[in-house]
Amino acid sequence: MKDLGSLKYFLGVEVTRSKHGLFLSQRKYVMDLLANTGMLDCKPADTPIVENHKLGVYVDQVPTNRERYQRLVEKLIYLSLTRPDIAYVVSVASQFMHSPSEDHMAVVMRILSYLKSDPGRGYFTFVGGNLVTCLGPPQSLSTEGLPKGPNAATKLHCDNQSAFEIANNPAQHDRTKHVEVDRHFIKEKLKHKLISIPFVPSLEQLADMLTHAVSKRRFEDSLDKLGITDIYAPT
Known part of the structure; x- marks a missing residue:
């Protein structure tokens, strides 16, 4: 065995240490994804999906490149490891892997546009003073x-x-x-x-952004309260 020192980067996950604990992000992974899809110069989106979307499978839908769609969604699924803010929309996009349309691809492109706004976002999670990271399907129980x-x-x-x-x-x-x-x-x-x-009133329910599309204001408010931030952003 060989001591490689403190963990800094592993399988696309960047690890930053501070007196507060560990901060996990996938900034390089996001930047590489944006570069490979030609989205580095895209206009950033405020949210990963529009509120009240009507995604589904329709008889008159225009098909898109299924292989490309599946590759992109698979990459986004891995990215949601440190980006719970895209967990809901990625779960929605993954429902159409078998027969994606141009509308479904547009949603994937919007996710990439949203990632452009803050590629370095990640999060800390503490329970009783101990750092814990807990992810699950959108309908799993969450304690706040x-x-x-x-x-x-x-x-x-x-x-x-x-x-x-x-x-x-x-x-x-x-x-x-x-x-x-x-x-x-x-x-x-x-x-x-x-x-x-x-x-807690429904309007203050932090788990909502993990289960359905919400407004820009509620989305940003939930990000702050859940401790999802970008340590690489200018201060």
């Missing part, structure tokens, strides 16, 4: 609250009013019959103050 100490309850922010009321209602409810075991587990943790479930 962090405990302040070893005896503090972990906050699970919830924007579903029905789920919030069921969790905090001591009486059984008809609609919980199929999840009674899980419900009793959650109630036990609530009783012992190991977790708490504060309600």
Whole structure:
């Protein structure tokens, strides 16, 4: 074995160290992707996908180069390793790998235009003071609250009013019959103050940008709150 020193670059992922922890990004990977697709001089886009998009498979769609589309989407899937801000739109684009149209390719090109705006974005993730990176499919459970100490309850922010009321209602409810075991587990943790479930309005739900297209304002606000930033940007 040979000591190669501190990790700086591995499989397209750049690692930057500071007193706060590790910062992961794929800036070089993005720049190479933009260069290979001729998008280095493109006009940057504010968001990776337009709000209220109507993507789908239609009988009158104009087909595009399937092999090129698949290669680009595969590269973007790998890029989403450090770019959760494109996770949703990449998951949408990947649904049309078998029969992509010009409209689908236009979405992929918009992703590249968005990447041009901030190629060095990456993120830190901390849980209880420890650096943790956790990625999953768009519909996986996400926790947004962090405990302040070893005896503090972990906050699970919830924007579903029905789920919030069921969790905090001591009486059984008809609609919980199929999840009674899980419900009793959650109630036990609530009783012992190991977790708490504060309600958060949908407009403040940070996970929204990971599950559907949102407005520019909400998208940028979520980026800041999720700690997704560009350490290479001028200050």
